[in-house]
Amino acid sequence: MANTVLFDDGEHRNILLEDFDPGGAAVQANQHVIVHDAQGMILDPGGHKVYSKALSETYALLGDSQLRYIFFSHQDPDIVAAMNGWLMTTDADAYISRLWMRFVPHFGLDHLLSERLKPIPDEGMLLNLNGVELVILPAHFLHSTGNFQVYDPVAKVLYSGDLGASLGMDYLKVTDFDEHIAYMEVFHRRYMAANVVMKAWANMVRQLDIEIIAPQHGAYFQGREMVARFIDWCADFHCGVDYITELYNIPSA
Ligand code: FE
Numbered sequence: 001m002a003n004t005v006l007f008d009d010g011e012h013r014n015i016l017l018e019d020f021d022p023g024g025a026a027v028q029a030n031q032h033v034i035v036h037d038a039q040g041m042i043l044d045p046g047g048h049k050v051y052s053k054a055l056s057e058t059y060a061l062l063g064d065s066q067l068r069y070i071f072f073s074h075q076d077p078d079i080v081a082a083m084n085g086w087l088m089t090t091d092a093d094a095y096i097s098r099l100w101m102r103f104v105p106h107f108g109l110d111h112l113l114s115e116r117l118k119p120i121p122d123e124g125m126l127l128n129l130n131g132v133e134l135v136i137l138p139a140h141f142l143h144s145t146g147n148f149q150v151y152d153p154v155a156k157v158l159y160s161g162d163l164g165a166s167l168g169m170d171y172l173k174v175t176d177f178d179e180h181i182a183y184m185e186v187f188h189r190r191y192m193a194a195n196v197v198m199k200a201w202a203n204m205v206r207q208l209d210i211e212i213i214a215p216q217h218g219a220y221f222q223g224r225e226m227v228a229r230f231i232d233w234c235a236d237f238h239c240g241v242d243y244i245t246e247l248y249n250i251p252s253a
Contacts, residue, residue, distance in 0.1 A: 002018055003015050003016065003017055003018050003057070003061070004016040004172060006032075006155065006157055006212055006214065006220070007152075007154075007155035007156075007157060007211075007212075009154075011036065011037055012034075012035070012036045012037075012132070012154045012155060013033075013034070013035045013036075013061075014032065014033075014034050014152065014155045014157050015032070015033045015034075015035070015061055016030055016031075016032055016172075016214065016220070017030070017031040017032070017033060017054060017057050017058070018057065020046075020049075020050040020053040020054060020057075021049050021050050026047070026049060026078070027078060027167065027217060028167065028217055028218065029044070029046050029047075029050070029078045029079075029216060029217055030044075030214070030215070030216050030217060030218075031043070031044065031045055031046055031050070031054050031058075032044070032159055032214060033058055033061055033062075034129065034134070034152060034155075035061060035062060035065055036129050036130045036131065036132045036154070037065065037130050037131075038064070038065045038066060038130055039065055039066055039067075039068040039129050039130035040058070040061070040062045040065050040066070040067050040068060040069075040129075041067070041068060041069040041070070041071060041092075041127075041129055041134070042054075042058055042067065042069075042070055042071070042086070042092075043071045043073070043150060043159050043216075044071065044072060044073050044078075044079045044161070044216050045058075045070060045079070045082060045083075045086055046078060046079065046081075046082060047077055047078055047079075047081035047082055048081055048082050048085075050082075051082040051085050051086075055085070055086070055089060066091065067090045067091070067092040068092055068093070068129060068130070069092055069093055069094070069095060069127060069129065070083070070086050070087070070090070070092045070093070070094040070095070071094075071095055071127075071136075071148075071150060072094060072095065072096040072100075072104075073139075073144075073147060073148055073149065073150075073159075073161035073162070073216065074096075074097065074100070074143075074144035074146060074147045074148070074161065074162070075096065075097075075099075075100040075103060075104055075144060075146070076144070076162075077107070078216075079216070080096070080100075080104050080107055081107050083104065083107060083109060083117070084107065084108050084109050084110055084113065087109070087110075087113040087116055087117070088110065088113060092116070093116050093117075093118055094116060094117045094118065095117075095118050095119075095120050095127065095136070096117065096118075096119070096120060096146075097119070097120050097122075097140075097144070097146025097147065097148060098119035098120060098121060098122070098146065099145060099146030100146050101117065101119050104117070105117075120136055120146075120148055122138060122140070122146075123138060124136045124137050124138045124148060132152070132153070132154055133153065134150055134151070134152055134153075135150070135151040135153065136148050136149075136150060137149045137150070137151055137158075137204065137205070138204075139160070139161060139163060139201060140197070141192070141193035141194070141197045141240075142161070142162065142163045142192055142193065142197060142198070142201055143162050143163075143191040143192050143193065143240075144162075147161065147162075148161070149161050149163070151205075151208055151210075153209075155211070155212070156209050156210055156211035156212065157210075157211065157212045157213075157214055158205060158208065158210050158212070158213045158214070158227075159214050159215075159216075160213050160214065160215045160216075161215065161216050162187075162191065162215065162216055162217065163188075163192070163201070163215065163234070164184065164213055164215035164218075164220075164221065164230060165184065165187055165188075165215045165216060165217035165218055166180065166183035166184045166187075166215070166217065166218030166219050167183060167187060167217060167218055168183055169183045169218065169219065171219055172219055172220070173219055173220055173221075173222055174219045174220065174221050174222075174226060177221075177226060177229045177230070177233075180219065181233070183218065183219075184218075188237060188239055189239050189240075189243070190239070190240070191239075191240070192237070192239040192240050193239070193240040193241060194238075194239065194240045194241045194242050195236075195237060195238045195239065195242050197240075198234045198235060198237050198239065199234075199235050201234060202231050202232070202234050202235035203235075205231060206231060210224075210227045211223070211224070211227070212227070213227050213230055
């Protein structure tokens with residue numbers, strides 16, 4: 001499977017990298033690259049199994065452009081495990097929720113590199129990629145307590161991290177939403193925090209002009225209608241603490 005171009009107007013490109021580790025015990029994970037002219041950003045670059053391939057592919061895509069940012073949506077190993085390598089081999093600044101600043105260095109972040117790891121405040125922020133203001137949106141508890149998504153206003157792509165993740169199907173782009181629900185449901189039911197958070201997220205992103213929602217695992221949603229269906233599905237979805245208290249019983253033989 002080759003790279004997938006989500007957007008390209010000659011100056012601005014959004015690329016979903018080829019899947020470098022299909023199958024196996026590790027969960028499938030997507031790596032996305034945004035390039036605007038002379039600068040680029042990688043989102044959720046992945047762990048050690050894909051590090052060298054993701055790095056060389058990113059360099060190939062960047063060409064003469066510079067990797068400006070590394071974005072970590074949250075602290076999970078499939079996202080941050082290779083952070084030391086990425087910071088060591090590039091000049092990029094890395095961004096992660098302030099909640100995880102003192103935890104992720106346990107993945108083995110060299111002291112000298114740690115000043116290039118920057119905190120994202122709870123309310124989110126804008127990141128200027130060579131003149132384009134990328135919007136770092138709060139998405140806390142979807143699923144991580146300190147969790148962010150990226151909205152690219154040029155390509156109109158919302159990078160949704162674990163929200164919208166799907167597992168086990170063999171396609172890259174959702175064509176039948178109703179059939180696709182089965183691949184998302186189990187994961188979202190247990191990992192996402194609660195319907196109240198899903199609703200808050202839906203209300204926030206309905207204000208954005210979105211052409212594509214691209215999760216960190218599985219297939220992406222393209223087109224206004226498909227995007228709206230996914231957002232509506234989230235707004236009505238019950239999960240996490242809506243159900244979990246009934247598990248609070250002492251296990252017995
Ligand atoms: Fe995660």
